[in-house]
Amino acid sequence: MFSKTCEYAIRAMIFIAKRSKAGEKAGIKEISKEIDSPESFIAKILQDLSRKGLVLSTKGPNGGFFLDDKLLDGSLADIVKSVDGEKIFSGCGLGLKQCSEAKPCPIHYQFKIIREEMRNMLEGAKLSSFTEQLENRLTFLKRD
Amino acid sequence: MFSKTCEYAIRAMIFIAKRSKAGEKAGIKEISKEIDSPESFIAKILQDLSRKGLVLSTKGPNGGFFLDDKLLDGSLADIVKSVDGEKIFSGCGLGLKQCSEAKPCPIHYQFKIIREEMRNMLEGAKLSSFTEQLENRLTFLKRD
DNA sequence: AATAAAAAAGACTTTTTTATCTTTTATTTA
DNA sequence: TAAATAAAAGATAAAAAAGTCTTTTTTATT
Numbered sequence: 001m002f003s004k005t006c007e008y009a010i011r012a013m014i015f016i017a018k019r020s021k022a023g024e025k026a027g028i029k030e031i032s033k034e035i036d037s038p039e040s041f042i043a044k045i046l047q048d049l050s051r052k053g054l055v056l057s058t059k060g061p062n063g064g065f066f067l068d069d070k071l072l073d074g075s076l077a078d079i080v081k082s083v084d085g086e087k088i089f090s091g092c093g094l095g096l097k098q099c100s101e102a103k104p105c106p107i108h109y110q111f112k113i114i115r116e117e118m119r120n121m122l123e124g125a126k127l128s129s130f131t132e133q134l135e136n137r138l139t140f141l142k143r144d
Numbered sequence: 145m146f147s148k149t150c151e152y153a154i155r156a157m158i159f160i161a162k163r164s165k166a167g168e169k170a171g172i173k174e175i176s177k178e179i180d181s182p183e184s185f186i187a188k189i190l191q192d193l194s195r196k197g198l199v200l201s202t203k204g205p206n207g208g209f210f211l212d213d214k215l216l217d218g219s220l221a222d223i224v225k226s227v228d229g230e231k232i233f234s235g236c237g238l239g240l241k242q243c244s245e246a247k248p249c250p251i252h253y254q255f256k257i258i259r260e261e262m263r264n265m266l267e268g269a270k271l272s273s274f275t276e277q278l279e280n281r282l283t284f285l286k287r288d
Numbered sequence: 289a290a291t292a293a294a295a296a297a298g299a300c301t302t303t304t305t306t307a308t309c310t311t312t313t314a315t316t317t318a
Numbered sequence: 319t320a321a322a323t324a325a326a327a328g329a330t331a332a333a334a335a336a337g338t339c340t341t342t343t344t345t346a347t348t
Contacts, residue, residue, distance in 0.1 A: 001145065001232060004336065007239035014250055027294070041337050047296060060345025061293045076251070088145060095151035098287045106158055106274045106283045107220070110265045114258060121254045130250045139250045143242040148306065171324070185307050191326060204315025205323045 006083040009045050010076055011035040011141045016055060016065050017072055017127040018134055025064030036142035045083075052082050067127065077122035089119045150227040153189050154220055155179040155285045160199060160209050161216055161271040162278055169208030180286035189227075196226050211271065221266035233263045 002010070015034050019026040028046070032039040046065055049055045054074065057065045067074075080088060092099030093111040101108075133139045146154070159178050163170040172190070176183040190209055193199045198218065201209045211218075224232065236243030237255040245252075277283045 001235070001237060002239075004239060007237075011238055029294095038337060040339070043295075044297095044337085050295085057295060058345075059293085059295045059343075061347065063294045063345070065295085091145070093145060093151075094155055094285075095146075095148060096284070096287060099284075103288070104283050105285070106278065107265075107269060108283070110269070114261055114265065117258055117261070121251075121258065125251060125254070134250065139248050139252070140240070140243075141238075141249070143240060144247070173324095182307060184309070187325075188307085188327095194325085201325060202315075203313070203323085203325045205317070207315070207324045209325085 001088070002080065003084050005045055006080055008035065008037045008042050009049060009079050009083050011037070012042055012046060012065075013049070013055065013067075013076075013079055013127055014130045014134070015141055017067055018131045020067040020072060021128065021131050025058070025062070025066045027064040031065070034141060049079070049082065054078060054082055072126070072128040074127055075123050076125040076127070077119065080122055089115055145232070146224060147228050149185075149189055150224055152179065152181045152186050153193060153223050153227050155181070156186055156190060156209075157193070157199065157211075157223055157271055158274045158278070159285055161211055162275045164211040164216060165272065165275050169202070169206070169210045171208040175209070178285060193223070193226065198222060198226055216270070216272040218271055219267050220269040220271070221263065224266055233259055 012031050012035055015031055016026050028039060028043045031037075031046075032042050035042070046055060046057070050057050050065070055065050055067060055071065057063065077089075092105050093107050094105045096105050099105045099108055130139070134141070156175050156179055159175055160170045172183060172187045175181075175190075176186050179186070190199060190201070194201050194209070199209050199211060199215065201207065221233075236249050237251050238249045240249050243249045243252055274283070278285070
């Protein structure tokens, strides 16, 4: 569904959101441990997200990644678009370059419905909304 | 969503279904032309599907790929499972190895709904059901 | 000012996916 | 039986994705 890069990105961002709501920054080591991802891979991914302005960071002692209130209000859809692009929301299910109402593939209409649901779901999923269930250990970011 | 291999596979199978309903076999050249795919790549893909029993073939003059009535009743879900595996139907959206009701990821329940809809849609999409709209040029397997 | 901490940057490696090319095997037709 | 046709098989190549390692830059603390 999503690329591995995107999966790690979402998990990391949800974790950073949790730490940010607690008023703290998250370092690469901590993040990679908490979401069970390769350390230098998630480092690279977060550098990209940082360049794109989806996450903030500071260097040096006590540095790390964090989100301000505006970014906490961002959605998983923002991350997916930034990492994997629009394809999952608007690409043709059968890979046709031109697939639209005017010239649909055989599963165009069925797929469109599912894609729209995916978009709605991800756009509604705000980063700030996951903290509580994570803290109550009702949901998890790694197998444990 | 699907791998390129899977996209080509579905398009090829829908085309073969159309030709089979007309009582004819489809050769690699014809298929690759009609679905706009690399010839030797779709050849390889169909060999796999043939080995797995999802499509029939004969060699030699007048040979080619075709589907009998039982295979025409197969669904797109069969192809997806065969090519890309179960992941799209049951894998975790965030890539967790263990993600279930017992230990869900933060988007487990929302994703589950979408995955189930995807499964229903693809299981309901029988290969034999696409012929008519294709013939009436209401749907397409390539950009043209 | 020196040291340490942490992200940024960039080069590199490995693995997987996508794609191509050549040879072999099976079948039909002349 | 020879020639032609078409898929099967297998080896190889190219491109993209996933992952690692080293060096540089920035910032805080002593």
